[in-house]
Amino acid sequence: MDLPDRLIARTALITGAGNGLGRAFALALDARGVRTILAGRRREPLEETRALLSGSRVATVDVADPASVAALAKELADEDISILVNNAGVPGPVKPLLEIEPEEWDDVFAVNVRGMYLVCRAFLPPMVARGAGDVINLASVSGKRPLANRTPYTASKMAVIGLTNTLGAEVGPSGVRVNSLSPGxxxxxxxxxxxxxxxxxxxxxxxxxxxxxxxxxxxxxxLEESEVADALVAMLSMTGLHCADIDLSAGMVGR
Incomplete structure (x- = not known):
């Protein structure tokens, strides 16, 4: 794939970048000329991801903790971040709703929704001031169709889609694009x-x-992680995409 002009030499902050989709996103963006900042709770997996890239920066953060996110924003104040990939998330319990404890519910929403809100609040102001930037929030096909025994996770991902739509309406006039990606x-x-x-x-x-x-x-x-990473790159290359949720579920929503 040719290097999309609008990606070369930009800087992306990726949360949850130590493994899984976060690592796949970092690899895909790095291959297309984007400098990446890898954020997550544990430094060791972040360093493992960094070793696979041509050049990046590592920073630890607990996205659910306002003080930790504020410290991250202060640490990265010298960076010109124009791509924000809100990937950090937890899967939560696998059991019926009536057996889920309030603490389990709160733990899922603390990371999957509150964490996304905190990171956006910390890193969007410079993008709005510049009048340009891209935010991609990781949702899930699970937020769009029933998934028994996964209520906290599915509810949190539906919340991500709502957050994306409303935030996009708020910051779109400034030139910042906000979209969500829903893998299967x-x-x-x-x-x-x-x-x-x-x-x-x-x-x-x-x-x-x-x-x-x-x-x-x-x-x-x-799906393979590389397929989801390719979708993220494609979304960043689509200049008219805004307030949209992209389904990448191998046809799960369609059925």
């Missing part, structure tokens, strides 16, 4: 964990849980 099941440790817990809950096997989940997708398969 992505192959990797997180989905393996979810399938294992679902199997424990239903008395089946992890393989049964995976087959049941992927059967909902028209393509009948899971």
């Amino acid at each position: 099941p992505v192959r990797g440790p997180r989905m393996e964990r979810n399938f294992r817990l679902e199997a424990e809950l239903t008395g089946g096997t992890a393989e049964d849980a995976e087959r049941a989940f992927t059967s909902r997708a028209a393509l009948g398969r899971m």
Whole structure:
């Protein structure tokens, strides 16, 4: 793929960049000439991601903690960040709503929604002042269709889509674009964990849980991290995309 002109030499802040989709996003942006700042709670996986890139910066943060996010903004005050990828998130419990404790619910929303709000509040003002910038928030197909035994996660991802639409309406007139990306099941440790817990809950096997989940997708398969990363790059290259949620679910929403 040719280097999109609007990506070369820009700087992106990626939360949750130590592994999974965060790492895939960093690799895809780095390959297209974007300088990346890798943020997350633990430095070790961030350093592992940085070792795979041509040049980046690492910073630790707990996105759910206002003081930690404020400290990150102060630490990165010298950076001209024009791409913000709000990827940090937690999967939450796998069990029926009536068995979920309030603390479990709050833990999911603290990271998946409150964390996104805090990071946007900290890093959007310079973009608004410049009149340009891109924000991509990671939502999920789970926020758009039922997913039994995952209520806190699905509710949090629906909230992300609402946050994206409203924030986009607020900052769009300044020239800052805000969109969300909703992947379906992505192959990797997180989905393996979810399938294992679902199997424990239903008395089946992890393989049964995976087959049941992927059967909902028209393509009948899971996504690869690289596919989701390519979608993020494409979104950043679409200059008219704003207040939009992009479904990348292998046809799960369509069914």
